[in-house]
Amino acid sequence: MSRSTSAAGTDPGPGTPQDPGAAARRTGRPRSAAADRAILGATRAALVELGWSRLTLGDVAARAGVAKTTLYRRWPGKNELVVDALAELFDELELPADGGSLDADIAGVVLQFAALLERPEVRTALMAVVVEATHDDELRTRIRRAIVDRQKRLVLQGRARARRRGELAPDEDPAEAARQADLIFDVVAGTVVHRTLVSCEDVDPAWARSLAALVAAGLGAGPADRT
Template identity: 75%
Template sequence: MQSRTPPPSSPSSRPCPPSNVRTGRPRSAAADEAILEATRAALVELGWSKLTLGDVATRAGVAKTTLYRRWPGKSELVVDAVAVLFDELELPDRGSLAADVEGVVRQFAAILDRPETKTALMAVVAESTRDAPLRDRIRTSIVDRQKRLVLEGRARAERRGELPPAANPAAAAATADLIYDVAAGAVVHRTLVSAEPADAEWVRRFTALLLGGLAAAASD
């Protein structure tokens, strides 16, 4: 008797793969944190010129391929390692716009005073002068993320009645960009270029100057 070959099963009768199957390996937040911490430690110990991705991988206890999948090169890795430090900046309500500004300026100066920040920031800024993608990464990872502090501070000052509500949103956004540039530029120049301390007296005088300009801009 000739044996019959069973007909192929219909698509509906075939077992379906589970819907929660992931393609690729999920990214580990713990590995990212270990890599960024190892990068900052290597910067302090070795400096920019001697830091290698291989050394960072060894310090972090991860395979080199794990690191290379996340960061294409040393510059990008260092930018992200430093961006985490700037993400520590906060703007708690200290009761007045002047006190809020003084508080965040002191925080910013303290971050810039860390050895790993000094080494990394000066190095990546120098590299970015001939690397447009790196400039974009610095802008998106550090600058744009911290401009939120200016917007938060202005909104709080408006609620307190210290500043009038912005009549023109576009002009207010442009003013916020200018305030950030002035504040960040002054603190970076003071601490990293002039190598002078951003002490309490300097912060107080700078805040008074900044608020005087802000009041003039608000009255325009």
């Protein structure tokens, strides 16, 4: 498990774990790590049962066996809490084993991302916090750091793998390459989200292959042996 950002909450100040050697929080009773775990777990469970809009922090606290204050000490509100609760799931995203071709790799990423989006807690909450971030800059950067960047990494790794295989030409203009990677990311993630949330249809392997083919073709990736 690689995340180290979240759960530091409202007032991480000096002394959060990723601040080693610093004059960490010396004094007072330390925060309970068990409470952190219980709260994030309870949040996901409540999302599954109630959905985003019926989720209340009082209920989360009760499920976690924790006082409301304990919750508010760590997160400023529902939005931030849910972002961190989701982030723990996105931690597990990894580039699937090499599928042998760009098509196959993309399809693998699509399926993995879709599997995440089909979890009811993600389905109900992911876009909800994105919507909230519309009017909240801090929340937006929190989402970017905790969730978006984690996904984007897969796109970059996949591109690198395809270049190694010779399916994609080496980057000539780095800015252009970044632009293209961003586009791919928006296409893959956006399409999966739209399919799942707006069109309300499941992502099956056939659909994933269609999308992957479309993207790969759009990238002008010839078959690997074309070199």
